[in-house]
Amino acid sequence: MESQLGLIEQSFDLRYSGGVREALNELPDSFTITDPCISGHPIVFASNGFLKIFGYSKDEVIGRNGRMFQGPKTNRRSVMEIREAIREERAIQTNLLNYRKDGTPFWMLFHMCPVFGKEDGRVIHFVGVQVPIPRRPRRSRSTVVGNTGNLCENGARFREGMFRCCRREVCLDTVMELGCGSALDSVSSPDDREIEINEPCETSELEKRKANAAVSNVLSVLTHHSELTGKLVCGKRCCLSGTGLLGSSLNISLGRIKQSFVLSDPHLPDMPIVYASDTFLELTGYARHEVLGHNSRFLSGLDTDPATQFQIKECIRTEQPCTVRILNYRKDKTPFWNLLHISPVRNASGKVAYFVGVQIDDSCKNQEEHGLSPQRRQLSVVGAVKVAVRSLSIGASTS
């Protein structure tokens, strides 16, 4: 059974040769590397530059999701944009308000880009670079007169108009004037220093150059260290993502479902498992690579009732959901009664794309978690999977 930390170590160790972490830490920049294939899309590496700026120690950050640095004043639209970029496996550069460990917010230019496996085009990691945007001292901005600070919006909004209409060169100074920083304290109106408009504003060329350079450097290190293991990565997708491999966005979505289930692809020969949840691996004792690509019949054994197996086959053939109670075996050969629910899952085309199998260890059935019956919990997995598969196949396919 793989622990979270173990998976995080492996995320790097399996792909990059030794010394990669040290090489990355020789870079002065602030950046994090995340792994979308691990449930929760956690940070697997954080540079020293990053830890310094944010004020966290390595252990406080590794294994956690990047949203931990967001807070109440973080612009929701930017958050959405980043989420969508991850989903669509593409790069993004946007201004973002983040919070340090001591709770102080600051603006930064956030540049994120995917790292692709060269042979299969899969997203291996996401690299996120943070370039803080320095605050300029506020001039001639009045101290707020009593109320909400709407008076200050006057000037701010004037600049906003200018700001909104101007090209990058002009914005350079304007943005500094606005001091794309946020309110650090409760004294003045928070809006003063916020970007008044919610559309991504243009930052200075300096910040952008820094971000691009940092990304370049990181990719360089990663590419070099992947050559040594033979599992190449690159910054651009070199080939179409292989069939049978789920896009990272689906991986991320499915990773949120904390129950035992697998996804099998009926369009591939022998209908192999293309996704297995962590809980499934815990239940059955197998490692992920032992399970992916195999038909789930490996769970059955000597005393498994062939009639039940036939029932499952029939349901799959007729594309109908079914629930059966089947005797299965763990990796260590111990048997368990599996209350198995299988359901077809359609994608945006309306046709069946996968079958989801949700397992419940019958001996643990008595635990009424939160009051949802095991059957209901199974169905909730089906629902969540249906939403994910349908929604994530809706857009123009990038993978």
Next chain:
Amino acid sequence: MMLRIKRVPTVVSNFQKEEAEEDSRHAGGCGRNCFRSCCLPGAKLPFYAFKKMNKIEGEKKSVGSENKESPVAFLDSLLLGEWEDRMQRGLFRYDVTACETKVIPGQCGFIAQLNEGRHLKKRPTEFRVDKVLQPFDENKFNFTKVGQEEVLFQFEPSMDNDVQFFPNAPIDIENSPSVVAINVSPIEYGHILLIPRILGCLPQRIDRDSFLLALYMAAEAGNPYFRLGYNSLGAFATINHLHFQAYYLAVPFPIERAPTRKITTTSGGVKICDILNYPVRGLVFEGGNPLEELSNVVSDSCICLQDNNIPYNVLIADSGRRIFLFPQCYAEKQALGEVSSELLDTQVNPAVWEISGHMVLKRKEDYEEASEENAWRLLAEVSLSEERFHEVKELLFEAISCSIEEDKGVTQNLLEESDFCPQSLEDVDALKGSHPGIVSV
């Protein structure tokens, strides 16, 4: 002059009959397990009690304690599990996941769905569209007439400030619970109806309490792809019984991607913005602490529109953090014969989902030929004009009485007309030079 339009109402319940049949129903025991006094006593439903969290407390928690991941929230699981259960029991008129759907290529990312089964080939009914507030009519279809099996769970605030769930709780008829029911003609997976105080038989009109309930549901589900929507009468609500709708769709809505421009911030910290570069004019509300602050600003705005007989739609997005408000006038135009037949033929009634950018099309040709241009054109018809929208905004700001500085008018003009395309450097300088007085105090 009364304005009416004819349309075939969407069937949201298996017990929704045509009006003629409704009248023949008698008050005594109907024997079909409905939600009225004939069948309700003794009935039980799952009961979800949500925590009325103090948002400040919530924020403090989120900063720094945002844990590894956000697993599927319990409410999410409950809703999905119950919905899938009803699916497998055959309560829906069709399998919505078997309906083809796509994102229309273009800048906006409109989402189109081909759903031929949603609308019935029935005789269209007449709807009055010139009155946003209409009294509840017991004789028309309302949600007390749905079958109990169509109701998924009760949704109420918790007594002791902690989330609680009871899989089988009696229904407190005296205090009329709020419930969540399925929409048997779903637009997407998980399409439900949130019905505040169902037994109170409230007409379709927003009040502070009901809106807060909806907002809590959005926050509690904790899923940015689970959005709630509201249509006022005259803005394509067909059932005059207070309800919100919601469903799951894990793609961004075009409206959510539209750039915005801040107009003002209320004293409670609620930011109000104009929506830019979008065919329908509207406002978006964000922020405020606690949640009630945001809720009240929006519901007061809705109440103002209602009182002024302006039809509108509301979209609650981003787990309750962003709320979009669209006053509209399409139904009025339709009744006055001002909408082109081409648009009418698509039979798309632009309610909240359509306005947000999610279009359900019933004809294959409309789906095949769906384009950003067509979608934009349809939605542009829904929008209030620039002038009218400006008037409505004035009305709203007055109603929610936020302090706006005196010379807002000037800056407003300055900015309102400015295009979204970049201006030349000279213009910018001109701007700078000509309005020195606007630089703040």
